[in-house]
Amino acid sequence: MHKAHDSQFSFTCFENANSGRTPFFSFCIQELSAKSKLVLFSIFRVFSALVLLTLFLQQSVAAATSAPHTFKVISRTPMTETNIYPMGTVKITYQSKVDGKNDWALFSSGDTTRNTVVYLHGSFSSGDQIYTRKDIRTFWLTRILKGNHPLLSINMRGTSYMSPAATQDFTDLLDYCRREYNLGKVILLGGSGGASSAMAYACVHPEHIDGIIAMGTCDIISRLEFASQSNIPVLQKLAKTVFAAYGGTIKERPELYRARSVLANADKLTMPIVLAIGEKDALIPVTETRRIAKALQHNPKFTYIEIPGGNHDSSLWIDMNLETLSVNKKTGQRHKRHD
Numbered sequence: 242m243h244k245a246h247d248s249q250f251s252f253t254c255f256e257n258a259n260s261g262r263t264p265f266f267s268f269c270i271q272e273l274s275a276k277s278k279l280v281l282f283s284i285f286r287v288f289s290a291l292v293l294l295t296l297f298l299q300q301s302v303a304a305a306t307s308a309p310h311t312f313k314v315i316s317r318t319p320m321t322e323t324n325i326y327p328m329g330t331v332k333i334t335y336q337s338k339v340d341g342k343n344d345w346a347l348f349s350s351g352d353t354t355r356n357t358v359v360y361l362h363g364s365f366s367s368g369d370q371i372y373t374r375k376d377i378r379t380f381w382l383t384r385i386l387k388g389n390h391p392l393l394s395i396n397m398r399g400t401s402y403m404s405p406a407a408t409q410d411f412t413d414l415l416d417y418c419r420r421e422y423n424l425g426k427v428i429l430l431g432g433s434g435g436a437s438s439a440m441a442y443a444c445v446h447p448e449h450i451d452g453i454i455a456m457g458t459c460d461i462i463s464r465l466e467f468a469s470q471s472n473i474p475v476l477q478k479l480a481k482t483v484f485a486a487y488g489g490t491i492k493e494r495p496e497l498y499r500a501r502s503v504l505a506n507a508d509k510l511t512m513p514i515v516l517a518i519g520e521k522d523a524l525i526p527v528t529e530t531r532r533i534a535k536a537l538q539h540n541p542k543f544t545y546i547e548i549p550g551g552n553h554d555s556s557l558w559i560d561m562n563l564e565t566l567s568v569n570k571k572t573g574q575r576h577k578r579h580d
Contacts, residue, residue: 309338310337310338310339310340310341311338312336312338312410312417313335314333314334314335315334315335316332316334317331317332317333317334318331318332319331319332320332325372325373326349327349327386330347330348330349331347331348332345332347333345333346333347333417333418335410335413335414335417337409337410337413338409339405339406339409340406342398344396344398346368346394346395346396346414347369347392347393347394348391348392348393348394349385349391349392350422351385351388351389351390351391352391353391353424353425354425355388355389355390355391355425355564356390356426356427356428356564357390357393357418357426357427357428358385358390358391358392358428358430358563359392359393359394359395359415359427359428359429359430360381360392360394360395360430360431360435361395361397361429361430361434361435361436361438361439362395362396362397362431362434362435363431363432363433363434363435364400364433364434364479364482365399365400365434365475365478365479368395368397369394371394376557377432377557380557380558381430384560385563388563388564390563391422393415399482400434400479400482400483400486401438401483402434402437402441402461402483402486402487402501403437403442403445403501404483404487404488405487405488405497407438407486408441411442412449415427415449426451426452427449427450428450428452428454428513428563428566429442429443429450429452429453429454429455430454431454431455431456431458432456432457432554432556432557433456433458433524433525433553436455436456436457437458439454439455440455440458440460440461440501440503440510441461441501443510443512444500444503444505444509445500445501447510447512450512451512452512452513452514453510453512453514453515454514454515454561454566455514455515455516455517456516456517456557456559457519457525457554457556458518458525459518459525459526459527459529459530459533460502460503460504460529460533461498461502461503462491462498462499462502462504463504463529463532464529465480465484465491465498467525467526467529468480469484473524476524503537504532504533504536507536507537507539508539510540511540511542512542513542513543513566514537514540514542514543514544514566515546515559515561515566515568516530516533516543516544516546517545517546517547517556517559518530518546518547518548518551518556519547519548519550519552519553519554519555520548520550520551521550521551521552522551522552522553522555522556523552523553524553525553527547530547542566544566544568546559546568
């Protein structure tokens with residue numbers, strides 16, 4: 242037996258009795274010095290603490306992600322830019338109970354005995370469109386304020402077309418606003434993507450809606466199929482964005498889109514509805530809008546207006562009574578109706 246030493250370790254090696262030499266990787270016992278043992282013990286304690294901390298954090302994250310979220314309003318912030326927002330307008334920021342994400346809406350007060358107008362913005366816009374887009378502000382915001390209607394303008398997760406998450410968010414937000422502001426009847430107002438979202442929501446929750454003004458739209462399935470097959474970049478982008486919001490294409494998640502299809506749920510839509518479209522709309526196939534009109538003929542409170550030679554924006558400027566949803570006679574005279 243012999244010993245080999247260095248500054249930190251001493252090794253005692255036992256020679257093989259037969260060969261008289263030390264075999265490779267055999268019978269060597271490492272004897273640590275007291276200092277080395279202390280260092281190793283300290284490293285072990287730190288390592289053990291890190292393992293325990295990692296396990297604790299993993300359990301905490303798992304508990305947090307598995308715990309159900311709840312809808313809650315985080316803040317109500319007064320909008321101080323009175324040149325843009327009517328006096329008393331507040332921004333409502335809330336947490337979704339679907340996934341805990343935050344979204345927002347704008348609320349301008351009015352006479353709660355009159356219809357509350359819920360404005361749904363167009364594709365690739367946001368919840369402030371009715372306040373900040375000049376032509377929509379001039380036409381629609383002016384009429385809403387003149388009629389002293391409460392106004393709720395929702396962001397609905399951007400361009401989601403009432404995806405399942407956006408549908409749940411809007412339901413919870415609407416319930417909150419009804420309680421908080423004592424709102425009465427609710428009508429949905431939207432153009433293009435906002436109109437698609439309005440009709441989609443009404444298909445899922447007709448019991449929450451008292452009227453719809455949908456300008457420049459068709460059935461959601463037809464619209465997205467048309468967009469996905471189009472060579473127009475903005476329509477291609479639209480289809481990809483909405484499919485992402487729904488978690489799949491129409492073929493992959495057919496039940497979600499069918500639940501929001503007017504053609505599949507026309508019998509549920511018994512509330513007053515005004516549907517308008519420009520005859521030459523390049524972004525919406527007017528033949529598909531006419532299919533909706535035909536499907537809703539059973540509803541005596543349904544009005545369909547087609548603007549001769551009109552483009553995509555032509556259908557936005559429909560002058561009507563926001564309380565009765567009756568179209569102004571002078572406006573109606575300029576429009577072609579399809580029965």
